[in-house]
Amino acid sequence: MALAIKDNNQLYISNFESLEKSLNGEAKSWVHQLRQDALNKFDELGFPTTRNEEWKYTNVTPIAQENFKHVLKPDLNAVTSNDVKRFEYPGLDTHLLVFVDGHFAGQLSSVRDLPDGVKAGSLADALRSDAAPLQQHLGKYAPYQDDAFTALSTAFIIDGAYIYLPQNALVEKPIHLLFLSSSHDEPFVSYPRNLIVAGKHSKATVIETYAGLNNNRYFTNNVTEAFVDENAYVEHYKIQEESSEAYHVSTTQVYQKANSNFVSNAVTFGGLIVRNNPRAILDAEGLESTLNGLYLGTGKQLIDNHTTIDHAKPHCNSHELYKGVLDGNARGVFNGKIFVRLDAQKTDAKQTNQALLLSDDASIDTKPQLEIFADDVKCTHGATIGQLDEDAMFYLQTRGIEKEMARNILTYAFASDVINHMNIKELRDYCHHRLLVKLQQDRLEGIDQE
């Protein structure tokens, strides 16, 4: 087997050329240089095969071989405000930015009363009107030198969200980025690109939601970069509800400065082949970073989480809790890298990853990967893979609870500690509810009320 699949390189190159034509005079800008460089890199790399260690358990051949159409201009009329409502969180008041097939849809969005100097809008708009401030951040954190998907996504930086918080800014309401994929006659691809710049002492909550409006095939190739400056606090949620035929490859790359705090909660419900790369670089002292995640795979889903926490400087704490529930023929992959660089003394890193297999045909490949070069550090990691606890099953049954219901109760309990770590009640409720729906909700009424 080859190391890379390059069958469709020509397709992406010609897509790139069409994009270039649509750009008019912008082709000489630094952004386009970045795109061009990333495209060259992608052309060189090709899509990875399972011979690539980073993709050992995740075969992306179906993605590599599909002829995805690139939607340069979406049909914004194809999406209604009712479609949007379906993916808002009941009871949660947000600044809402809606994107359709990767492009900002202003008429579906509502951003009101942002504090002075705060920006939350379309990346494309920001690049058109005032690109200079973005240059020091965009493409600077998510490396594409050896990552074909990030390279491809960077080559097609077109739109997404640009969030900017000046020093001391405090955004009370969560900023909700809703990425909807619509329907086309053929499979299509979008490249949502987000940039979050949180200035010193600023504070905000950002929710990314990815959802398919129909059960069709498409490919979301997302990169989100976040720069979290000194003493800033960013709470990040990613709720993934792609269609059951969709491919979703996503990198959330965080770069943190001193005494900052970044908390990520990534929840995966949808998608056929899913790869998430949440990565945090802890490049200053005294900061805190949390990467939590929950995934629920059923049917033939493949859900791969490759997390990276890079302790580059001393006195930082990182926490990681990933839990997966796999039923049917679903497969999970978890790889949790923790680097503790020579300089990063007094690091405290904690990683827990647990998977619950509900069926004999479900499986998971999991690998913690600790690379520690400093000597005065505290690193703990624990990985468990298990079935439902037979003793607990029996205990529930002896109290009159039928087997399937007992199973659902225990599954719900397993997943609920990740959900309970989320600070936003409406998101907790949503996730609990969705978990129940995926586990046959009608039998579990009331469990989330007590």
Place this chain on the structure above:
Amino acid sequence: MLEIKNLHVEVENTKILKGIDLSVKPGEVHAIMGPNGSGKSTLAQAISGRDTYDVTNGEIIYLGKDLLDMEPDERAREGVFMAFQYPVEIPGVTNSYFLKTGLNEIRKHQGLEPLDAMDFLKHIKEKAKLLDINTDMLNRSVNEGFSGGEKKRNEILQMAVLEPKLAILDETDSGLDIDALRIVADGVNRLRTKDRAIIVVTHYQRLLNYIVPDHVHIMLEGKLVKSGDKKLAMELEEKGYDQIKEEYSSVKAKLEETV
């Protein structure tokens, strides 16, 4: 009410119960005593339906029905309850949700309306009060972080809420202080009616001062080797198992001779 005949049970191909006969009538309290490892919990688990316990021979008839044909949850809905010797911790599931779900499943089976959250809370708080159980425990995960005694009391709370027809208490008295013992015994006695039956597994005659049994059985090596009334328990407390073991082995030797 409960007819156990010639019950043989194996765990992982090891014979544990080797022919148990036991007949329990409504209104009766039976005590089963016996040394560690003699098979008391195995009997309790087999009655409850634990599938790791293989019934290789014999039958269990409960209210005229073949219990061995039923899943553990069906047995529970028919009124069989076991207080576990080692209650299970279930992180993430609150005690009150656990109890409410069980109770409503049982009510449904009995053709009763399920209790809503309010009614249930009222119901359970009453029972908790009788058993001197702090209602904070209701909002905690099932048995998680409970002390040994709290776990045992929680078992009795479950029994009080579910109101079974046949209750098997597997060493519910172990690890209880004297006040708790009295409270637990009160809880059991309250349940004692002419159409309910209770089987108490215990090591101590002490409990039987509070819950006075109609019959006492001694289990040895997977068999009920001796039965009597409450005096048998007192005798046992005085003399220990040695004499019974001796008697039993001489009987066994004789039996083997005649074969």
